[in-house]
Amino acid sequence: CASPPAIQGTDRSAFSRTGRFAVTVTEPGTAPQAVQGGFAWRDSGQTQQLDLANPMGSVLARVEISPARAVLIRSDGSREVAPDADALLAQVVGTDMPIRGLKQWLQGEVDTAAAQVTRGENGRPTALVSNGWAVTLSRYDTEGPRMLVLERRHDAQQVRVRLVVDGA
Amino acid sequence: QTSARAQLSQFNEQVQAASGKFSQQTETQTGETKAPQTGDFSFKRPGRFKWEIIQPYEQLIVSNGRQVMQYDPDLAQVTERSVDESVGASPAAILFGSGELEEAFEIQELPVKNGVAWLRAKPRSADAGFQHVDLGFKDGLPVELKLLDGFGQTTVIRFESVQTNPELPDDAFRFVVPDGVDHVVLRQ
Numbered sequence: 001c002a003s004p005p006a007i008q009g010t011d012r013s014a015f016s017r018t019g020r021f022a023v024t025v026t027e028p029g030t031a032p033q034a035v036q037g038g039f040a041w042r043d044s045g046q047t048q049q050l051d052l053a054n055p056m057g058s059v060l061a062r063v064e065i066s067p068a069r070a071v072l073i074r075s076d077g078s079r080e081v082a083p084d085a086d087a088l089l090a091q092v093v094g095t096d097m098p099i100r101g102l103k104q105w106l107q108g109e110v111d112t113a114a115a116q117v118t119r120g121e122n123g124r125p126t127a128l129v130s131n132g133w134a135v136t137l138s139r140y141d142t143e144g145p146r147m148l149v150l151e152r153r154h155d156a157q158q159v160r161v162r163l164v165v166d167g168a
Numbered sequence: 169q170t171s172a173r174a175q176l177s178q179f180n181e182q183v184q185a186a187s188g189k190f191s192q193q194t195e196t197q198t199g200e201t202k203a204p205q206t207g208d209f210s211f212k213r214p215g216r217f218k219w220e221i222i223q224p225y226e227q228l229i230v231s232n233g234r235q236v237m238q239y240d241p242d243l244a245q246v247t248e249r250s251v252d253e254s255v256g257a258s259p260a261a262i263l264f265g266s267g268e269l270e271e272a273f274e275i276q277e278l279p280v281k282n283g284v285a286w287l288r289a290k291p292r293s294a295d296a297g298f299q300h301v302d303l304g305f306k307d308g309l310p311v312e313l314k315l316l317d318g319f320g321q322t323t324v325i326r327f328e329s330v331q332t333n334p335e336l337p338d339d340a341f342r343f344v345v346p347d348g349v350d351h352v353v354l355r356q
Contacts, residue, residue, distance in 0.1 A: 003202070004194060004196075004321060005194055005195065005196050005200045005201055005202040005321070006200065006202065018202065020225070020227075020240060020242065020243055021243070022240060022243035022244070022245040022350070024245060024350040024352055026352075031354075031355050032352045032353070032354075033352070033354075034245060034247045034350065034352035034354060035247075036238055036240060036243060036245055036247050051319070053194075053317075054297050055227070055229060055238065056192070056298075056315055056323050056325075057192070057194035057315075057317075057321070057323040058297050058298040058315060058317035058318075058321065058323060059317050059318065059319040059321055060297045060317075060318075062319060073319075074318070075297050075298065075317060075318030075319065076294055076295070076318060077318065147242075160350065162242075162243045162244065162245070164225070164242045164243060166202075166224060166225060167202060167203065
């Protein structure tokens with residue numbers, strides 16, 4: 001599928017990544033859930049924006065994150081505000097996602113809640129555990145990992161998230 | 169130049185199968201684009217199609233007319249859903265899917281532009297995920313598709329070296345799930 005193009009803005013210090021993601025949620029007794037699509041992530045320090053697209057590159061949902069709140073905008077224009085993005089994302093991909101952690105992991109950095117950190121020869125984190133998520137980071141380029149796998153087991157529910165970076 | 173709608177119905181009747189290449193690129197409102205995806209497509213009515221992105225990464229969407237499978241080797245996941253829920257999921261579903269375009273879309277003729285006759289298809293369902301898709305026809309064949317999403321981004325897909333009614337074996341649209349991947353069957 002097509003990941004949406006990088007989100008351009010005037011701020012040159014922004015960190016942006018585009019690529020593809022897959023989420024699988026399995027729980028005994030309920031039908032498994034899966035989503036596959038493209039993503040575009042832009043982090044200008046204070047605020048972040050995440051676009052999630054379908055296989056044709058059409059953006060289905062956009063999440064705008066600022067310190068005080070997060071806003072989910074759907075393709076039909078409807079908007080929803082919440083204190084943070086994790087819960088909002090659950091409506092789009094079927095599971096909450098550790099956005100604060102992702103903000104760091106995408107840049108190959110460790111988040112404040114990280115434990116059991118393993119580092120590769122370039123000194124960058126290759127595995128860690130954070131708030132119940134087991135995270136592995138690989139295929140590093142100078143900017144950060146180009147492959148992130150997140151797994152969480154919460155009683156019987158298992159969530160697997162895979163992110164592959166295709167470009168800036 | 170016959171109208172796009174006439175060329176579409178001619179295409180639906182006379183072209184029972186086809187194969188060719190495509191290039192797909194998405195552009196933001198402010199004109200930013202990314203490297204295009206290129207690959208091969210084929211279809212065989214009713215409802216069987218294959219949409220295979222080869223560059224810059226691999227991704228496959230295959231329909232046997234009943235189920236649509238989407239496989240991404242990097243993401244190690246195969247999603248499987250019924251045909252009727254996938255109309256917005258791929259251009260192939262729009263052009264070669266089993267349903268009639270008129271069922272899922274409101275059709276409107278657009279002006280001809282340098283030899284290409286255009287029509288605009290607006291999805292009847294609100295959650296199709298895009299505002300409309302324009303289809304360009306020339307000599308009875310689709311040559312270009314432009315899809316406008318809800319955030320002002322346009323995906324342009326060009327079809328090239330299209331062969332009509334080639335000999336395609338039925339198992340050309342069979343997909344065997346490789347081992348070691350998540351295979352999730354979605355039931356709405």
